[in-house]
Amino acid sequence: xSERKRAGIICVGTELTEGIIQDTHVRFMAxxxxxxxxxxxxxxxxxxxxxxxxxELARAIADCELVIIAGGLGxxxxxxxxxxxxxxxxxxxxxxxxxxxxxxxxxxxRTLSETNRKQAMSPRGFxxxxxxxxxxxxxxxxxxxxxxxxxxGPPAELRPMFLRYVxxxxxxxxGTSADEVSWGTAFMLAESNLEEAFQGCRKGEVSWGTxxxxxxxxxNLRGAVADRDGLLAxxxxxxxxxxxxxxxxxxxxxxxxxLARGMMMASAxxxxxxxxxxxxxxxxxxSRVYWGGVIAYSNQSKQRLLGIEGKILAEHGAVSRxxxxxxxxxxxxxxxxxxxxSVSGVAGPEGGTPDKPVGTxxxxxxxxxxxxxxxxxxxxxxxxxxxxxxxxAALLFTEACLQGLEFPQFEV
Amino acid sequence: xSERKRAGIICVGTELTEGIIQDTHVRFMAxxxxxxxxxxxxxxxxxxxxxxxxxELARAIADCELVIIAGGLGxxxxxxxxxxxxxxxxxxxxxxxxxxxxxxxxxxxRTLSETNRKQAMSPRGFxxxxxxxxxxxxxxxxxxxxxxxxxxGPPAELRPMFLRYVxxxxxxxxGTSADEVSWGTAFMLAESNLEEAFQGCRKGEVSWGTxxxxxxxxxNLRGAVADRDGLLAxxxxxxxxxxxxxxxxxxxxxxxxxLARGMMMASAxxxxxxxxxxxxxxxxxxSRVYWGGVIAYSNQSKQRLLGIEGKILAEHGAVSRxxxxxxxxxxxxxxxxxxxxSVSGVAGPEGGTPDKPVGTxxxxxxxxxxxxxxxxxxxxxxxxxxxxxxxxAALLFTEACLQGLEFPQFEV
Numbered sequence: 001x002s003e004r005k006r007a008g009i010i011c012v013g014t015e016l017t018e019g020i021i022q023d024t025h026v027r028f029m030a031x032x033x034x035x036x037x038x039x040x041x042x043x044x045x046x047x048x049x050x051x052x053x054x055x056e057l058a059r060a061i062a063d064c065e066l067v068i069i070a071g072g073l074g075x076x077x078x079x080x081x082x083x084x085x086x087x088x089x090x091x092x093x094x095x096x097x098x099x100x101x102x103x104x105x106x107x108x109x110r111t112l113s114e115t116n117r118k119q120a121m122s123p124r125g126f127x128x129x130x131x132x133x134x135x136x137x138x139x140x141x142x143x144x145x146x147x148x149x150x151x152x153g154p155p156a157e158l159r160p161m162f163l164r165y166v167x168x169x170x171x172x173x174x175g176t177s178a179d180e181v182s183w184g185t186a187f188m189l190a191e192s193n194l195e196e197a198f199q200g201c202r203k204g205e206v207s208w209g210t211x212x213x214x215x216x217x218x219x220n221l222r223g224a225v226a227d228r229d230g231l232l233a234x235x236x237x238x239x240x241x242x243x244x245x246x247x248x249x250x251x252x253x254x255x256x257x258x259l260a261r262g263m264m265m266a267s268a269x270x271x272x273x274x275x276x277x278x279x280x281x282x283x284x285x286x287s288r289v290y291w292g293g294v295i296a297y298s299n300q301s302k303q304r305l306l307g308i309e310g311k312i313l314a315e316h317g318a319v320s321r322x323x324x325x326x327x328x329x330x331x332x333x334x335x336x337x338x339x340x341x342s343v344s345g346v347a348g349p350e351g352g353t354p355d356k357p358v359g360t361x362x363x364x365x366x367x368x369x370x371x372x373x374x375x376x377x378x379x380x381x382x383x384x385x386x387x388x389x390x391x392x393a394a395l396l397f398t399e400a401c402l403q404g405l406e407f408p409q410f411e412v
Numbered sequence: 413x414s415e416r417k418r419a420g421i422i423c424v425g426t427e428l429t430e431g432i433i434q435d436t437h438v439r440f441m442a443x444x445x446x447x448x449x450x451x452x453x454x455x456x457x458x459x460x461x462x463x464x465x466x467x468e469l470a471r472a473i474a475d476c477e478l479v480i481i482a483g484g485l486g487x488x489x490x491x492x493x494x495x496x497x498x499x500x501x502x503x504x505x506x507x508x509x510x511x512x513x514x515x516x517x518x519x520x521x522r523t524l525s526e527t528n529r530k531q532a533m534s535p536r537g538f539x540x541x542x543x544x545x546x547x548x549x550x551x552x553x554x555x556x557x558x559x560x561x562x563x564x565g566p567p568a569e570l571r572p573m574f575l576r577y578v579x580x581x582x583x584x585x586x587g588t589s590a591d592e593v594s595w596g597t598a599f600m601l602a603e604s605n606l607e608e609a610f611q612g613c614r615k616g617e618v619s620w621g622t623x624x625x626x627x628x629x630x631x632n633l634r635g636a637v638a639d640r641d642g643l644l645a646x647x648x649x650x651x652x653x654x655x656x657x658x659x660x661x662x663x664x665x666x667x668x669x670x671l672a673r674g675m676m677m678a679s680a681x682x683x684x685x686x687x688x689x690x691x692x693x694x695x696x697x698x699s700r701v702y703w704g705g706v707i708a709y710s711n712q713s714k715q716r717l718l719g720i721e722g723k724i725l726a727e728h729g730a731v732s733r734x735x736x737x738x739x740x741x742x743x744x745x746x747x748x749x750x751x752x753x754s755v756s757g758v759a760g761p762e763g764g765t766p767d768k769p770v771g772t773x774x775x776x777x778x779x780x781x782x783x784x785x786x787x788x789x790x791x792x793x794x795x796x797x798x799x800x801x802x803x804x805a806a807l808l809f810t811e812a813c814l815q816g817l818e819f820p821q822f823e824v
Contacts (some may be wrong), residue, residue, distance in 0.1 A: 016442070019442035023435070043458075044455065277685045284761055290711065294705070294706050335713070
């Protein structure tokens with residue numbers, strides 16, 4: 001393996017160094033750059049100050065092969081990125097008539113001040129990075145032996161621009177092109193589980209990188225298309241519904257499966273306390289697939305909202321196959337939903353027993369004309385993590401039931 | 413106003429520069445340091461690499477009056493902070509017997525390896541910063557004219573240690589001591605609203621700083637105790653339930669108000685889709701105050717779960733005073749809760765009308781033997797922001813009803 005090339009990230013904005021906003025660029029870009037096999041040697045947040053910015057950029061150019069600047073491309077005098085990049089490159093700023101037309105188009109009907117003209121400028125000899133989601137394009141060019149890429153600060157603009165353009169711009173540093181990459185998502189696995197699974201697959205010449213998020217691992221595979229497809233097919237056999245092609249999220253997967261079948265889902269949540277419903281309704285238009293549900297947090301609410309018999313609760317407990325099945329079936333029977341999903345578990349930190357330790361969670365899925373499916377999970381982690389993992393599991397297990405996918409058990 | 417002193421933040425860990433974890437230290441510390449009237453000139457994330465760390469620390473010492481290092485205090489060979497700080501200070505590491513005893517105490521019953529001994533070391537002449545939440549203490553000392561403070565990486569350790577010790581350590585730079593500070597929290601206000609409110613109060617010699625979080629603004633006041641109290645009292649008159657003393661969160665406030673009265677609350681959520689229930693159940697032991705609830709997302713679920721008459725929905729619509737009141741009272745009547753809270757609104761992006769634009773949200777609170785209270789809000793922002801603001805408003809409005817606090821309307 002050859003030495004990894006060095007990358008630096010500079011995020012510009014006094015709102016970062018005064019703690020007014022939370023930076024999310026570093027984590028996003030650092031994981032993408034790492035997946036591209038670059039070494040991020042420094043990520044830095046600096047205020048809108050010309051001397052600080054100038055020193056920081058000079059230093060990054062001196063010791064990195066790739067430098068990414070995020071932010072400072074707005075129209076106000078605080079926004080210094082164009083001027084500082086132009087100085088450092090030793091190239092004057094050039095006005096792009098076609099970019100200016102695009103900006104005017106975008107602002108049609110509103111007054112554009114002369115200061116907005118600056119957003120149509122970039123250092124001479126630099127290429128433009130189109131911005132489909134905002135006003136200011138980015139730009140890229142070489143300063144000495146360093147590739148500089150400049151992107152606007154809003155995440156909704158930076159992220160798609162980064163994903164679309166930076167991998168090909170950096171191809172010379174990373175040795176792969178964007179069309180040699182496949183993406184996938186793994187759910188409810190530790191990174192070590194996924195690593196093990198990769199080891200058990202046909203790998204050909206494929207290499208891989210991962211980005212670990214709260215509830216999922218997004219991974220990319222680099223290599224010949226046939227090798228990548230073979231590896232993905234093997235992963236699907238090993239991991240069933242826990243691995244998917246593309247960069248996908250659980251609530252979206254389930255919503256699409258419901259929509260395709262014209263089904264409405266209802267939820268009965270105990271330990272997740274409403275999180276499953278919250279996620280199902282994050283997406284606009286969710287009323288086409290999500291009917292509503294109940295938060296049956298106390299035993300009394302399980303009886304009153306879902307008609308669970310006191311006998312079942314007394315005999316088997318709130319966290320049991322029997323109770324979770326009754327909860328899911330109650331939704332179908334009492335409220336008439338097409339699909340009823342229940343979650344009942346011990347989120348902790350109190351309430352665990354030797355039989356049912358903290359992290360024990362039952363999930364059941366009731367459907368019209370089908371036997372109700374129920375599964376027990378044991379999740380590690382804090383109360384918050386157990387609740388999040390329970391909600392992810394409920395979404396994915398339900399979707400797997402609808403699609404007829406295997407959902408293998410894993411110790412994580 | 414004298415020139416602000418310069419502060420630098422160094423966060424150490426390859427998990428940051430590979431994008432495996434999201435940094436949250438910078439935002440937290442930057443806002444605190446800004447509130448302490450320091451200028452954060454640079455916050456940087458670096459990997460666990462000795463040459464990179466060494467260069468970064470030397471640079472920060474050279475151009476800042478205060479440098480804070482977060483992380484790298486663990487027991488493994490990756491953890492370099494002690495060694496690098498000792499080198500830069502030109503002082504050997506010293507072993508502290510009493511710290512080592514504390515670590516052994518903490519690990520009682522488990523094996524401690526020799527490498528753990530390193531966690532009991534700090535550069536000679538440096539002071540220790542006690543860690544009540546983990547193994548490794550932090551330390552602080554002068555390197556030339558720069559104050560260096562070193563804190564462990566886990567946020568649950570760093571945050572309380574920072575708040576308790578850094579303001580007094582930095583007193584020489586900021587000119588105020590920690591016991592001259594009062595904290596407060598403002599809810600559902602723009603920073604400009606709060607600024608305006610401050611301007612309308614008796615200020616004496618009090619100065620203030622803010623930290624803006626997702627759903628609240630935490631602020632601090634510095635000055636003589638009588639002046640701070642006068643200002644807080646004025647703010648409470650102006651802002652009612654929207655301002656509180658201390659650094660407080662809405663779900664906690666409501667839970668405490670319910671607990672003090674021995675009351676159980678139930679929730680009926682439409683646009684928030686379960687978020688209110690999720691927040692109420694975030695706290696362990698929430699089953700003493702939260703009964704459960706319904707997610708009445710569709711009109712059909714409002715009828716089936718809460719017994720809302722079709723006539724009310726048809727005449728007034730799902731987002732209306734009448735429907736929200738029926739929802740809250742349905743909880744009380746059908747399920748017997750002490751307090752019933754309902755939220756119904758247009759979260760968007762679709763579904764707005766000239767009468768009820770996106771962001772219109774009704775909240776109602778029904779109590780035994782009291783008239784049901786109902787209020788309409790208009791929230792700006794994205795679907796996600798409107799949903800979060802609705803849930804915050806429901807928690808606070810309910811608590812204000814229980815406590816008999818004013819809840820003034822504000823345009824934000």
